Amino acid sequence: MGIFSEIFTFGLIASTISxxxxxxxxxxxxxxSDKSGIPNIAxxxxxxxxxxxxxxxxxxxxxPWLATIIAGLIGGLIAFILSLICIKGRGDAIISGFAVNxxxxxxxxxxxxxxxxxxxxxxxKGFSTGIIQFIKNIPFLGDIFQxxxxxxxxxxxxxxxxxxxxxxxxxxxxxxxATGLDPFSADTKGINVFRVRYIALILSGILAAIxxxxxxxxxxxxxxxxxxxxxxxxxxxxxxxxRRKPLPTLGICFAFAFLQALSTRLQLLNLIRSEVIQILxxxxxxxxxxxxxxxxxxxxxxxxxxE
Amino acid sequence: xxVLEREDNNFLYLFLVLIIGTLIGVLSISFFGINxxxxxxxxxxxxxxxxGINNILVFMAPCxxxxxxxxxxxxxxxxxxxxxxxxxxGAILTSIWGAKVDLPAPINIFLxxxxxxxxxxxxxxxxxxxxxxxxxxxxxxxxxxSFVAPYVGLYLAGLPEIADPTRINxxxxxxxxxxxxxxxxxxxxxxxxxxxxxIVFALIxxxxxxxxxxxxxxxxxxxxxxxxxxxxxxxxxxxxLTFILSGALAGLGGSFYILGVSHAYYARTFIxxxxxxxxxxxxxxxxxxxxxxxxxxxxxxxxLTTAGLFINVNTDIPVDYITFIEGIILAFVCxxxxxxxxVKKIIKVRG
Numbered sequence: 065m066g067i068f069s070e071i072f073t074f075g076l077i078a079s080t081i082s083x084x085x086x087x088x089x090x091x092x093x094x095x096x097s098d099k100s101g102i103p104n105i106a107x108x109x110x111x112x113x114x115x116x117x118x119x120x121x122x123x124x125x126x127x128p129w130l131a132t133i134i135a136g137l138i139g140g141l142i143a144f145i146l147s148l149i150c151i152k153g154r155g156d157a158i159i160s161g162f163a164v165n166x167x168x169x170x171x172x173x174x175x176x177x178x179x180x181x182x183x184x185x186x187x188x189k190g191f192s193t194g195i196i197q198f199i200k201n202i203p204f205l206g207d208i209f210q211x212x213x214x215x216x217x218x219x220x221x222x223x224x225x226x227x228x229x230x231x232x233x234x235x236x237x238x239x240x241x242a243t244g245l246d247p248f249s250a251d252t253k254g255i256n257v258f259r260v261r262y263i264a265l266i267l268s269g270i271l272a273a274i275x276x277x278x279x280x281x282x283x284x285x286x287x288x289x290x291x292x293x294x295x296x297x298x299x300x301x302x303x304x305x306x307r308r309k310p311l312p313t314l315g316i317c318f319a320f321a322f323l324q325a326l327s328t329r330l331q332l333l334n335l336i337r338s339e340v341i342q343i344l345x346x347x348x349x350x351x352x353x354x355x356x357x358x359x360x361x362x363x364x365x366x367x368x369x370x371e
Numbered sequence: 372x373x374v375l376e377r378e379d380n381n382f383l384y385l386f387l388v389l390i391i392g393t394l395i396g397v398l399s400i401s402f403f404g405i406n407x408x409x410x411x412x413x414x415x416x417x418x419x420x421x422x423g424i425n426n427i428l429v430f431m432a433p434c435x436x437x438x439x440x441x442x443x444x445x446x447x448x449x450x451x452x453x454x455x456x457x458x459x460x461g462a463i464l465t466s467i468w469g470a471k472v473d474l475p476a477p478i479n480i481f482l483x484x485x486x487x488x489x490x491x492x493x494x495x496x497x498x499x500x501x502x503x504x505x506x507x508x509x510x511x512x513x514x515x516x517s518f519v520a521p522y523v524g525l526y527l528a529g530l531p532e533i534a535d536p537t538r539i540n541x542x543x544x545x546x547x548x549x550x551x552x553x554x555x556x557x558x559x560x561x562x563x564x565x566x567x568x569x570i571v572f573a574l575i576x577x578x579x580x581x582x583x584x585x586x587x588x589x590x591x592x593x594x595x596x597x598x599x600x601x602x603x604x605x606x607x608x609x610x611x612l613t614f615i616l617s618g619a620l621a622g623l624g625g626s627f628y629i630l631g632v633s634h635a636y637y638a639r640t641f642i643x644x645x646x647x648x649x650x651x652x653x654x655x656x657x658x659x660x661x662x663x664x665x666x667x668x669x670x671x672x673x674x675l676t677t678a679g680l681f682i683n684v685n686t687d688i689p690v691d692y693i694t695f696i697e698g699i700i701l702a703f704v705c706x707x708x709x710x711x712x713x714v715k716k717i718i719k720v721r722g
Contacts, residue, residue, distance in 0.1 A: 155702075158510060159704070162652075163705060166649070167699065169643075170691050173691040177689050297515055301515070349515055353501065360506060360507075361510075
């Protein structure tokens, strides 16, 4: 039992919570754009770009919030370029998403090399942790919540609520769903399909980049080319397994984040070779997708155009 | 321009895409304070040297194989985005076999290739099963599996029986026995039989897809899976078959890389997405989803990779820059009508 008490500590719960928020933010962004009929495969690349830009803009301004906002805007810009290719250009959403991924994967190490003369950024302080001072003294809660930042709470509590309200309680949310289900009918009904898809895709880009900023400024404190490590694709898997509903997606993200935290924890213990443990989140993600099943993209990324 | 209107005659666009992509790539290097003309002179000086031509012809074979792997699956409507993962698994298994087993040369090479192909095929199985049984998108599963593959490679290459003890700072397997390495065709170069083999494979894939019954069924499934099902084609059987074949071809690409280029598995070079698996996907798109086109697009990407190495040596631009150019090219491939309208405008201005 000694090993179990070493693995399952309050630190594990704490890091699950902090690792969960970038996944949730990214996953909910992907959910919006998938609902509108254009799955955003470029989440991975945009997340990496957001993480990078957040660190780059944090260094001169010393303000994590400003850096996060700038990163979000850059993510929106990248998603706008993607939407030009796959909405205006009528390209296949999957292929154009991968093109944007390739562009991000390729250009970020080059810029990093120019700015910092290395393949990674220097360490930064980022978001301050332990924002609620009085909670530190409470025995268990103190251990769990001391490492989290405000962005963690925004991502885990406020954002799922906002997205739920947007998707189920507003006109625009219903337009998104209608556009994704059948663009032709939606267009006949008077919904501007193109505008809805542009907005949904750009929103997903902004959220993915903020997720990246959360990852680099809130958790890892630096950017390397491996910092995102498939979280963008895991976010897609999460909303697929969550049946494209915000709250089940939140639950699935918690499961994935727990696996990531567990894998980090097991690596620290040095029981077996770290490579065996590092593959754990990916393998279990695939297994969860297999158990829940029906992980397909809506309307399979067919470009819409008027006759 | 009647030639430009025809849908099947899209090689002209793809060639334009290639040129524009490369131009954007080379010119945007000036953002990093490097004169593009010095880059061009570095590239040309490098490419026309003996080592440049050697590298181009050596790099072509793995690229062709990965590209063919993607093509076979794509024709039946399967997006095998994890070619990189299958390539890595093929490479590690081949290098282990080549380092550990010493048999007479032809048999040993054959077995080493076979185990690489089997490794690549096995690596597609989870994705293929989940796609046919549980309807899970293969794009996500293969992509996640290709994040797993480098760790598997790192683990196997680090095992004490396999790791090369003379290398201190890098994880690498023992070098492949000479009985399993490809012999070079021309003396004094590394150009080997894998180049010819990959071109033969391109021919075989062409015959398989366009001249056999299974190939016809695969194409029918890719064009319209519902119609294919009504025509009595067992869709999940066909997609599983092409999926596994795709993995086997990508695994062979990894074997070709080990036996023909590096002769040992250096774990560091297989991490990330600058490998031939990812390049192969773009080569398949740039080749117009045609084995003949793939040979030429792979030649182009081999040139690009070699040029990237020369740029990396002479300036401080990392080789990842090539991935950026590949992304630009793929983005243009998505929207062929942009090229069409540009060409039409140019013709209008002239005439």
